[in-house]
Amino acid sequence: MTVTIREVARAAGVSQATAARVLGGYGYASPAARERVGHSAARLGYTPNAVARALVARATMAVGLVVGDIQNPFFAGCARGLADVLEPAGYTVLLANADEDAGRERSALDALRARRVDGLVVVPAPEARLEEIVRAGVPLVQLDRAVRGVRADAVMVDNGAASARAVDHLLELGHRRIGLVSDSPQISSSAERIAGYRQALRRAGLGVDAALESIGGSTQADGRRSAHALLSRPDRPTAIFTANNFMTVGALLAMRDLGLRAPEDVALVGFDDLDWTTLVEPAVTVVAQPVADLGRAAGERLLARMGGDVGPPRRIRLRTTLVVRASCGARA
């Protein structure tokens, strides 16, 4: 089928070992041999077989990335950042979609481990079972979220502070009834965002009102439904904070459904700074995450672990920024 090192050796009139040495770039070889082997390799169109190489090296130079949904621009951005640090280091990224489902995540993880990836970065689904991977000694870094009890590095943003800051901002603008549209607290980042929201309210001397919180689901449809419910109440909130980008779109849709405008009728602060947030009228005030940096940081952590770093698990927190635009009412 494909040409092997053995055939190159034969064509060059040297032993397999010699050919391997020049092609692999290790060990000694006379300039003459080097010349002839290189020549016949090129002529025959030899491509090294990474599979065979991985088998003996016990290293694949591949890492797996498991995300809930590659269509979420947030994850796509992370993937990009990750690849940007891993590829120059010689690694190939194997991407798997888990659909935010523990079962699919399991099978993706199994497939990746069977492929003997040298490391894994995963955005864990709720109830992810990562201990086994850690126990097996596979370098692992959690991204965006962390599963409790898992002794592995985690790279994420300052979710609590981020959402508290967003809520504080709304409080400063005079809002007292601030609604929350969030994903399930089973996801650590969501739990932190919910906690940050509540903490900000408490600090302001306001009680937490369950009627103002719509929690669960992470899609645009979920956000639309949640926001719709919140905004249909007779005592509807005067402001809404959405904890992820899909739900921000959903909230905007719900507002349109109900004929409500931001910031006059409801002020809005969303999560994730995407292109369209400045395109809509009014432009959306958001908590911006350093997307590519998250991926890069995860890549660097993984590189360190694969390089032999055996220190205790690290939690890396990247800072978010509150990008104030018009939807919150700070500027008309």
Added chain:
Amino acid sequence: MTVTIREVARAAGVSQATAARVLGGYGYASPAARERVGHSAARLGYTPNAVARALVARATMAVGLVVGDIQNPFFAGCARGLADVLEPAGYTVLLANADEDAGRERSALDALRARRVDGLVVVPAPEARLEEIVRAGVPLVQLDRAVRGVRADAVMVDNGAASARAVDHLLELGHRRIGLVSDSPQISSSAERIAGYRQALRRAGLGVDAALESIGGSTQADGRRSAHALLSRPDRPTAIFTANNFMTVGALLAMRDLGLRAPEDVALVGFDDLDWTTLVEPAVTVVAQPVADLGRAAGERLLARMGGDVGPPRRIRLRTTLVVRASCGARA
């Protein structure tokens, strides 16, 4: 390090071959043996080594996907569709970013081929050198674009018809000076979109005016610059057609820069139907591509090729839809 089939066999008190048979699910094995092997495999935490398996099977059950930019929602959607058909079939997809650069594409392709992927789907960069892959007999399907002279399947949309329809629509609305913001014609899909635009104008008895075409570049910044230039002319176009989603954002930004509103000042028709297109005011009229279907079709074609289909190369054209909204002026 990790547990091998040999250790499982020893623990179960059978030969390596027997263990392999029950673990691999092929050949015969007595219920008793089956039982004991399964048991010790579970106890030892055995994970089959896909690398070793691939070496003997001469098949990796992995396919490579090379896209220009995974952060482009269009490609992310394709990737998703592809994974949706390939993963259930047992394949893992290896993702590589080529940054729309022939050099990076080459190295990505080399890495993937070294890994001995069973098939490849690539969104070829301009000047991509795919012949070699075809010659090597690696199943290949081109996605979104096709490189001339490459005898491989290609899955794409009806670019020419799509953009002609968009332009026709603007013509019907009375526009006579219709600007074009497009990526380079070196990319086959762009070339087709440009051709469709010109054809529609000619059919309407209008000449092609170079001053109305701004071609080259594919980013948001490029689109902004192009649109800005077109719209700054004294005899500026009354309508603009943008040939990809990033450039649509750019055009919108340029219009804002110049204080121009759609559709009153300039009518706008964009490419790709993304969430935000209905969120902006006015909602953007777009040519919608069947994103996931493109990925799925590519996956199916690849599956067929990997399954032994040796028929002549096929060009699969999926249909786009013109989604009429407010930015073109059809509805106020």
Added chain:
DNA sequence: GTGAAAGCGCTAACAC
């Protein structure tokens, strides 16, 4: 400097 030989973990004949 170069070659012979062993072995990475697994599959697949082919005997028994």
Added chain:
DNA sequence: GTGTTAGCGCTTTCAC
């Protein structure tokens, strides 16, 4: 049914 044996394509001692 089960074990023995020979590789898959490569790296890596270890002699010569």
